[in-house]
Amino acid sequence: MSTLQRLTERLGDILDEGSVITDPVRLRTYDCDGLTYHRATPGVVVLPESAEQIAAVVRLCDEYGVPFVARGSGTGLSGGALPRTDGVLIVTSRMRRILEIDIPNRRAVVEPGVTNLAISEAVRERGYYYAPDPSSQQICSIGGNVAENSGGAHCLKYGFTVNHVVGIELVTPQGEIVELSDRDPGYDLLGAFIGSEGTLGIATKITVRLSRTPEAVTTLLAAFTGIEGGGRAVSAIIGAGIVPAAIEMMDALAIEAAEAAVHCGYPEGAGAVLVVELDGPHAEVDHQFAAVERICRETGAFEIRVAASAEERAAIWKGRKSAFAAVGRISPAYIVQDGVVPRTALPEVLAAIDRLQEEFGIRVANVFHAGDGNLHPLVLFDDTVPGQGEHAEAASGRILDLCIEHGGSITGEHGVGVDKSRYMPRMFSEEDLDTMQLVRCAFDPKGLSNPGKVFPTPRLCGEVPGVRKGVHPLVESGMAEQF
Amino acid sequence: MDPELIKDCVHCGFCLPTCPTYVLWGEEMDSPRGRIQLMDQHVHGTPVTDEMAGHLDACLGCMACVTACPSGVRYDRLIEQTRAVVEQEHRRTPDERAVRAMVFALFPYRRRLRAMRLPMAMSKRLRPLLERVNPTLGAMAELAPPAPRHVRLPPVVRSRRRRRATVGLLTGCVQGEFFPQVNAATVRVLALEGCDVVIPPRQGCCGALSLHSGREAEAKRFARRTIATFERAGVDTVVVNAAGCGSSMKDYAEVLKDDPGWSGRAEALRFRDLAEFLVELGPVAERHPLPVSVAYHDACHLAHAQGVRAQPRQLLGAIPELDLREIAESAICCGSAGTYNLFQPQAARELGDRKAERVLATGADLLVSANPGCTMQIAAATRRAGKGELRVAHTAEVLDASLRGLSPQSLGWVSEVAR
Numbered sequence: 001m002s003t004l005q006r007l008t009e010r011l012g013d014i015l016d017e018g019s020v021i022t023d024p025v026r027l028r029t030y031d032c033d034g035l036t037y038h039r040a041t042p043g044v045v046v047l048p049e050s051a052e053q054i055a056a057v058v059r060l061c062d063e064y065g066v067p068f069v070a071r072g073s074g075t076g077l078s079g080g081a082l083p084r085t086d087g088v089l090i091v092t093s094r095m096r097r098i099l100e101i102d103i104p105n106r107r108a109v110v111e112p113g114v115t116n117l118a119i120s121e122a123v124r125e126r127g128y129y130y131a132p133d134p135s136s137q138q139i140c141s142i143g144g145n146v147a148e149n150s151g152g153a154h155c156l157k158y159g160f161t162v163n164h165v166v167g168i169e170l171v172t173p174q175g176e177i178v179e180l181s182d183r184d185p186g187y188d189l190l191g192a193f194i195g196s197e198g199t200l201g202i203a204t205k206i207t208v209r210l211s212r213t214p215e216a217v218t219t220l221l222a223a224f225t226g227i228e229g230g231g232r233a234v235s236a237i238i239g240a241g242i243v244p245a246a247i248e249m250m251d252a253l254a255i256e257a258a259e260a261a262v263h264c265g266y267p268e269g270a271g272a273v274l275v276v277e278l279d280g281p282h283a284e285v286d287h288q289f290a291a292v293e294r295i296c297r298e299t300g301a302f303e304i305r306v307a308a309s310a311e312e313r314a315a316i317w318k319g320r321k322s323a324f325a326a327v328g329r330i331s332p333a334y335i336v337q338d339g340v341v342p343r344t345a346l347p348e349v350l351a352a353i354d355r356l357q358e359e360f361g362i363r364v365a366n367v368f369h370a371g372d373g374n375l376h377p378l379v380l381f382d383d384t385v386p387g388q389g390e391h392a393e394a395a396s397g398r399i400l401d402l403c404i405e406h407g408g409s410i411t412g413e414h415g416v417g418v419d420k421s422r423y424m425p426r427m428f429s430e431e432d433l434d435t436m437q438l439v440r441c442a443f444d445p446k447g448l449s450n451p452g453k454v455f456p457t458p459r460l461c462g463e464v465p466g467v468r469k470g471v472h473p474l475v476e477s478g479m480a481e482q483f
Numbered sequence: 484m485d486p487e488l489i490k491d492c493v494h495c496g497f498c499l500p501t502c503p504t505y506v507l508w509g510e511e512m513d514s515p516r517g518r519i520q521l522m523d524q525h526v527h528g529t530p531v532t533d534e535m536a537g538h539l540d541a542c543l544g545c546m547a548c549v550t551a552c553p554s555g556v557r558y559d560r561l562i563e564q565t566r567a568v569v570e571q572e573h574r575r576t577p578d579e580r581a582v583r584a585m586v587f588a589l590f591p592y593r594r595r596l597r598a599m600r601l602p603m604a605m606s607k608r609l610r611p612l613l614e615r616v617n618p619t620l621g622a623m624a625e626l627a628p629p630a631p632r633h634v635r636l637p638p639v640v641r642s643r644r645r646r647r648a649t650v651g652l653l654t655g656c657v658q659g660e661f662f663p664q665v666n667a668a669t670v671r672v673l674a675l676e677g678c679d680v681v682i683p684p685r686q687g688c689c690g691a692l693s694l695h696s697g698r699e700a701e702a703k704r705f706a707r708r709t710i711a712t713f714e715r716a717g718v719d720t721v722v723v724n725a726a727g728c729g730s731s732m733k734d735y736a737e738v739l740k741d742d743p744g745w746s747g748r749a750e751a752l753r754f755r756d757l758a759e760f761l762v763e764l765g766p767v768a769e770r771h772p773l774p775v776s777v778a779y780h781d782a783c784h785l786a787h788a789q790g791v792r793a794q795p796r797q798l799l800g801a802i803p804e805l806d807l808r809e810i811a812e813s814a815i816c817c818g819s820a821g822t823y824n825l826f827q828p829q830a831a832r833e834l835g836d837r838k839a840e841r842v843l844a845t846g847a848d849l850l851v852s853a854n855p856g857c858t859m860q861i862a863a864a865t866r867r868a869g870k871g872e873l874r875v876a877h878t879a880e881v882l883d884a885s886l887r888g889l890s891p892q893s894l895g896w897v898s899e900v901a902r
C-alpha cells in the first residue's frame with residue numbers, strides 16, 4: 001500500500017464519507033485551475049468544513065510526508081492550485097460562512113471559501129464594500145485572494161489584498177492553528193503570508209477591512225483609434241496628479257472578444273478603449289472628471305461616454321470584466337499573461353508585443369490595468385494544433401522578458417504558481433531565491449505545502465542555501481529533484 | 484457530446500456561483516465547469532460510470548450557467564446531448580428505472596394526468612407513507628396542486644378591440660390540467676390587448692419533459708406533432724405561458740435539425756413567451772390599479788433558457804399601485820426544474836427551502852412567476868417550514884386582474900383551495 005493510500009484510509013477519522021473524494025472520475029474534475037494548460041489529477045481530494053478538520057488533515061500529511069495543495073475556487077491563472085498526483089488537495093469550497101460583520105470597526109470575519117463579491121454584497125446595504133475587486137470577484141475565494149495577493153481594476157487607488165486584510169487564522173504546514181494580525185509586534189508575518197501562494201500554510205479564517213462606499217462615482221469610456229492615444233491619455237491623467245479609482249485599457253482584439261461575448265456596445269471603430277472611474281466626494285469627482293474629459297479629447301479620443309446610472313456603469317464594466325473569459329469566443333485556447341512595466345514604458349512594450357505577434361504568427365489581445373502598468377496580454381492559440389501550445393508559451397515567455405528588460409515584473413496579481421516559476425531566475429539572483437527559500441523553510445521545513453510552485457525547482461529546506469550535502473529525504477523519496 | 488462545444492469552456496468558473504447544485508454542495512463535479520469536464524472525460528473514452536451519471540443527473544437543467552458564462556458555452560446543448568448518452572449507456576437501478584418509466588408514462592399525456600388528479604389529491608394524506616416507500620412518490624404527492632374545476636377553452640377567442648394580431652396558444656399538459664385558470668387568464672389578456680387567439684383543441688405535449696431528460700426520439704415525435712397542430716391552426720405566432728414548454732419549443736429547429744423538412748417548418752413558426760410577446764406588441768388596454776406587493780420569481784426556463792427577465796418585470800411594474808419586489812439570489816433555481824423534484828427530491832427540497840426563505844424575506848403579499856412548477860415548489864417549501872400558505876399567481880393572472888379591474892384578493896388561489 002502506498003503512503004498516500006495509508007493516509008487516505010485515516011481521512012475517514014477526520015471527515016465524513018462525502019467529504020473525501022477518491023473516485024478517479026470525480027478526482028479528474030479537480031485536475032486544473034483557470035490555467036488549463038497544466039493538469040494533474042490529485043491523489044485524493046478533501047472538502048473540509050472547519051479549521052480543525054484542515055489542521056487534522058495537514059497533520060496527517062506531515063506524519064506521512066505527503067504533499068498537500070490548497071484550492072479555493074480554482075480560478076487561479078498561474079496553476080497555483082495545480083494538484084499533486086501523489087498528494088492531497090484541500091478544497092475550501094464548503095467553508096463559505098461569513099462569521100462576523102462588525103460595522104463600527106469596519107471589519108468582517110469570513111471563512112476562506114467565501115467569494116470576494118459575497119463580502120461586498122453582505123455589507124452593501126449598510127454603505128460598505130470590500131475594496132479589492134478582481135475581475136473574477138463573483139467566484140474567486142477570499143482565501144485564494146490572500147494567497148495570490150489579488151488585485152483588481154480599483155487597486156490603483158485602493159491597493160491590493162494586502163492592504164485590506166488585517167488578520168488571518170491559518171493552519172501551518174505542521175498542522176498547528178495560528179493567528180496573525182496586522183497589530184502583531186515584530187516581523188510582519190501577515191504581510192509575508194499574503195501572496196505566499198499556499199506555500200506557507202492554509203488560511204482558515206480571514207479578517208478583512210471594509211471600506212465606505214464612495215459618495216460619488218463617475219465612469220467614463222473613451223474610444224481611441226489606436227492604443228497609442230489611450231497610452232498618452234493615461235500618462236497625462238496621472239501626470240496631472242489625478243488618481244482615478246481605475247484606468248483600464250483594452251485593445252481592438254480584446255474589444256472584439258468582449259463584444260462577441262456580452263455585446264457591450266463599445267464605440268464602433270475603436271482601436272482602443274479606456275475606462276476611467278473616479279470616486280470620492282462629489283466636488284472632487286466633478287472637478288477631476290472635467291480634467292479627465294479634457295485630457296481624453298486632447299489626446300485624441302473620438303468618442304466619450306459617461307455612465308449616467310448604475311446600469312450604464314455596469315454596462316461599461318461588463319465588457320472589461322468579462323474580457324478574459326470572452327476571449328474563448330474568438331480563440332479555442334489562450335494564455336493570460338500578467339506582467340508589469342513602468343507606466344512610462346507602456347508604449348514601447350506594446351510596440352514590441354506587436355512585433356512578437358508577427359514573429360510568432362500568433363494573435364495577442366491586450367487588456368490592462370493601465371494606471372499601474374499591469375499588462376494582461378492574452379496569447380491566443382489553438383490547442384488542437386500540435387505544437388501551438390508550446391509556441392504560445394514561448395511567445396508569452398518573451399513578453400515576460402520584455403517586462404523584465406523594461407524594469408518591470410513577471411507578475412502583477414496572478415502569482416507565480418507553476419506557470420512562471422521558471423522565469424523567477426530571470427528576475428532574481430540565486431542569492432535572492434535562496435533568501436526567499438529561508439522564509440519558506442521557516443514555515444514549512446518539510447516542503448509539503450504546495451511544493452513545486454513559485455520556485456523554479458523544489459529547493460530543499462534544512463540545508464544551508466547554496467551549499468548542499470548528502471541526499472535530502474525528499475530527493476530520496478522522489479518528491480523533489482536536486483539540481 | 485460535441486467536443487467543439489466542450490472546448491468553448493475556458494474553465495474560468497464564472498458559472499459556479501449561480502449553479503444551484505454548487506451552491507448546495509460546493510463540489511466541482513456538481514458544478515457546470517465540473518460537469519463539462521465529466522463530458523470531456525467521456526468524449527475521451529471514459530465510460531459513463533455510476534458516479535458520472537449521478538453528477539449529470541443532479542444537474543437541474545436550469546441554465547443559470549448559460550446566462551453566467553462569458554465564453555458563450557452552450558451548456559444547454561451539451562446537457563441535452565449528454566442526457567441522451569446517459570439514457571442510452573447507463574444502466575440504472577431497477578428502482579430508478581421504475582420511477583422514471585412511471586413519470587414518463589404519465590406527464591406528457593393529458594388524459595392520463597387528468598385521471599391522476601383524484602388519486603393525487605388523496606395521496607397528499609398518504610404522503611408520509613409514500614415518502615418511506617420512495618422519495619419520488621413522496622415528492623409527487625407533496626407537490627400535487629389542488630384539483631381545480633375544469634375550464635374548457637373555446638377553439639377561437641376573438642379580440643375584444645381592433646385586432647392587432649392572431650396568435651396560437653399552447654395550453655401545456657401540466658398547465659392545462661392543473662392550472663386551467665392560467666390559460667383562461669392568458670386568453671383574456673391577449674384578447675383585451677387586441678389578439679385573436681386560436682386554441683387548437685387536441686394539442687399534445689410539446690416534448691419539453693422528454694427533451695430535458697434525454698429521451699430524444701420521444702421529444703422529436705412530440706415536436707413534429709405540435710408543429711403540425713399549429714400549422715393546421717393557420718397561425719405563425721404561438722404564444723406560450725409555461726416557461727418550460729416555451730424554452731423547448733424555441734429549440735424545435737435545433738432538435739429536428741437532422742430532418743431539413745421539419746426543421747424548416749419549425750423555423751417558420753414564431754414561438755413567444757407571453758410576457759415577451761406582450762412587450763413586443765405594446766400595451767393598449769387600460770391597466771387598473773392593483774394595490775398588492777409582488778415578489779417576482781425568475782423561472783429558470785424563462786430567465787436563463789429564454790433570456791426573458793426584463794419583460795415580466797416591465798409588465799408588472801407598469802400596473803398602477805403594484806409594488807414589485809426583487810428576491811435575493813434571483814438567478815438561483817428553486818429546485819423545481821421539470822422532473823427534477825421527482826427524480827432528485829432531496830436536492831430539490833433543499834433548494835426549495837432556500838428559495839422560500841428569500842421569498843418570505845421580501846414580505847410581499849403575492850409570489851408571481853411564469854411557471855406553476857416553481858410556485859408549487861416554493862409554496863410547498865413554505866408550508867413545510869410552517870410559514871403558512873403562500874399566495875401565488877402566474878404573471879398572466881396578475882395582468883388579467885389589472886386589465887379587468889379585479890381586486891388583489893382575487894389572486895393567489897392556492898390559499899383558498901389547499902386548506
Ligand SMILES: Cc1cc2nc3c(=O)[nH]c(=O)nc-3n(C[C@H](O)[C@H](O)[C@H](O)COP(=O)(O)OP(=O)(O)OC[C@H]3O[C@@H](n4cnc5c(N)ncnc54)[C@H](O)[C@@H]3O)c2cc1C
Pocket residue numbers: 033034069070071072073074075076077079080081092112133134135136139140141142143144145146147148149150151152153197198199201202203204324325413414450494495496
Ligand atoms: C476570468 C478571470 C479573471 C481574473 N481576474 C483577476 C483580476 O482581475 N485580478 C487578480 O488578481 N486575479 C484575477 N484572476 C485570477 C484569480 O481569480 C485570482 O488569483 C484568485 O485570487 C484566485 O482565487 P481562487 O479561490 O480561485 O484560488 P485558487 O485558484 O483555487 O488558488 C489560487 C492559489 O491560492 C492557494 N490557496 C487557495 N486557497 C487558499 C487558502 N485558504 N490558504 C492558502 N492558500 C490558498 C492555492 O494553493 C493556489 O496557489 C482572474 C481569473 C480569471 C479566471
Ligand code: SF4
Pocket residue numbers: 501502503504505514515518541542543544545546547548549558
Ligand atoms: S443547468 Fe443549472 S444545475 Fe445544471 S450545471 Fe447549469 S447551473 Fe448547474
Ligand code: SF4
Pocket residue numbers: 325328491492493494495496497498499515516519548551552553554555556
Ligand atoms: S463560465 Fe463558461 S467558460 Fe467559464 S467555466 Fe463556466 S462554462 Fe466554462
